[in-house]
Amino acid sequence: MIDLRLLREDPELIRASQRLRGEPTELVDDLLHADEARRAATQRFETLRSEQNSLSKRIPKASPDERAGLLARTKELAAEVKAADAEASAANEALRAAHLAVPNVVQDGVPPGGEDDFVVLREVGDLPAIDNPKDHVDIGEGLKAIDMERGAKVSGSRFYFLTGVGALLQLGLLQMAVAQAVEHGFVPSITPSLVKPESMEGTGFLGSHASEVYRLEADDLYLVGTSEVALAAYHTNEILDLEAGPERFAGWSSCYRREAGSYGKDVRGILRVHQFDKVEMFSFCRPEDAAEEHLRLLAMEEEMLAKVEIPYRVIDVAAGDLGSSASRKYDCEAWVPSQNRYREVTSTSNCTTFQARRLNIRYRDADGKPQTAATLNGTLATTRWLIPILENHQQPDGSVRVPKALQPYLGGRDILKPVR
RNA sequence: GGAGGGCUCGCCUAGUGGCCGAUGGCGCCGGUCUUGAAAACCGGUAUGGGGAAACUCAUCGUGGGUUCGAAUCCCACGCCCUCCGCCA
Numbered sequence: 059m060i061d062l063r064l065l066r067e068d069p070e071l072i073r074a075s076q077r078l079r080g081e082p083t084e085l086v087d088d089l090l091h092a093d094e095a096r097r098a099a100t101q102r103f104e105t106l107r108s109e110q111n112s113l114s115k116r117i118p119k120a121s122p123d124e125r126a127g128l129l130a131r132t133k134e135l136a137a138e139v140k141a142a143d144a145e146a147s148a149a150n151e152a153l154r155a156a157h158l159a160v161p162n163v164v165q166d167g168v169p170p171g172g173e174d175d176f177v178v179l180r181e182v183g184d185l186p187a188i189d190n191p192k193d194h195v196d197i198g199e200g201l202k203a204i205d206m207e208r209g210a211k212v213s214g215s216r217f218y219f220l221t222g223v224g225a226l227l228q229l230g231l232l233q234m235a236v237a238q239a240v241e242h243g244f245v246p247s248i249t250p251s252l253v254k255p256e257s258m259e260g261t262g263f264l265g266s267h268a269s270e271v272y273r274l275e276a277d278d279l280y281l282v283g284t285s286e287v288a289l290a291a292y293h294t295n296e297i298l299d300l301e302a303g304p305e306r307f308a309g310w311s312s313c314y315r316r317e318a319g320s321y322g323k324d325v326r327g328i329l330r331v332h333q334f335d336k337v338e339m340f341s342f343c344r345p346e347d348a349a350e351e352h353l354r355l356l357a358m359e360e361e362m363l364a365k366v367e368i369p370y371r372v373i374d375v376a377a378g379d380l381g382s383s384a385s386r387k388y389d390c391e392a393w394v395p396s397q398n399r400y401r402e403v404t405s406t407s408n409c410t411t412f413q414a415r416r417l418n419i420r421y422r423d424a425d426g427k428p429q430t431a432a433t434l435n436g437t438l439a440t441t442r443w444l445i446p447i448l449e450n451h452q453q454p455d456g457s458v459r460v461p462k463a464l465q466p467y468l469g470g471r472d473i474l475k476p477v478r
Numbered sequence: 479g480g481a482g483g484g485c486u487c488g489c490c491u492a493g494u495g496g497c498c499g500a501u502g503g504c505g506c507c508g509g510u511c512u513u514g515a516a517a518a519c520c521g522g523u524a525u526g527g528g529g530a531a532a533c534u535c536a537u538c539g540u541g542g543g544u545u546c547g548a549a550u551c552c553c554a555c556g557c558c559c560u561c562c563g564c565c566a
Contacts, residue, residue: 100528104535111535114547118496125546132546297525418526426507428525 183369193396230467239308285309304343355436406436
């Protein structure tokens, strides 16, 4: 939810943001009207309520003949108050709906345009020279690390088994991510994979992404698509102490995505799957620190990419391709030799106060006044990383070199050899 | 799944229809005293909305109801705790 005060002061700023995103500016005017309507309705209710309260207070002290008159009047008022209350509630709900419809204000400097209009900030590392690179499925099958066929047999398409060194590789990678996070002061966390509707709603995943989310009808719970959901909702309705700086978490969870509408897209291998594992960073900080924190999360991601020795590029995602909560988003895309192109492996978003406002997460400013906090999230490692790791480090004989930093997490192994 | 108990302002707690946005203690903040500290004493200490302000409205797990008036009475739901059963 955007800041309504900002909206009242400078509606044009919000309209400009909508234009950058390619979203209708009418939503902004709808919201303005809903805001005004709510204030008017609230005012009407409160005036009546105030009168009712003061008359009610006089009843016990009134003389018997006064009392009859007062009771008659208050009885009338009670009905009026009830009606005004209902109107105010309706106006409130209308405001909330209009409020939810407006995405976060795009940060200055975000490239305009859609999915393809990102700006490449930098390319890091040399692309490997591999003749006829195998893709991660072939390599993974050779290592008996990835079993797509049995994944499909047991669970359907877009499911897989990681076995042997595949399982070890994922565990090692994620453990290395957690270790790095801890080293940098993040609180390692293992989070619920099932959350209540409020948590899903509050983090903004039931908006345009609702069809991406698995829902357990019988229990009215949702499977999270990322531990961001649980981590963001962790502090719902709380006032945090951010005196000492941002509060940082690294959450480990399995992630579940329906991938509805992506039929036929990236069907091979583990690039786009219904279930994967991830270590996700999440920060709560003061709004004025959010931009700096965003760069810190990006630096964490790049540190991980350096450790696994994968060439990558960093992109500044265009306004039209931002999620509704994000004011800015940087993706790291790893080089995938078999596809001869870069693919997204991390994504870090600065949600400013948008997400925290919805979840009612605040902190105390220098004057001790509660203010809405800012939230940020970013990927540290996921199952998907196995793709560039296997492919970039593949050897002609089908074995895979283990990056040095990862070796301690794989029992000291420096090479993964095919299993006949 | 069954039976019982509970949910009040950071924590503990008082409060069975109007004098209650709510008692007291602890904690925390400020002050007095002290060379400094402790103790003692005094004062302060929820959040949100509207309003330039005075002020006003809402909130005692959540939602409804009764009533002129609800923390207090009624109904439903949620969560926590204890015990029994079941599963692991």
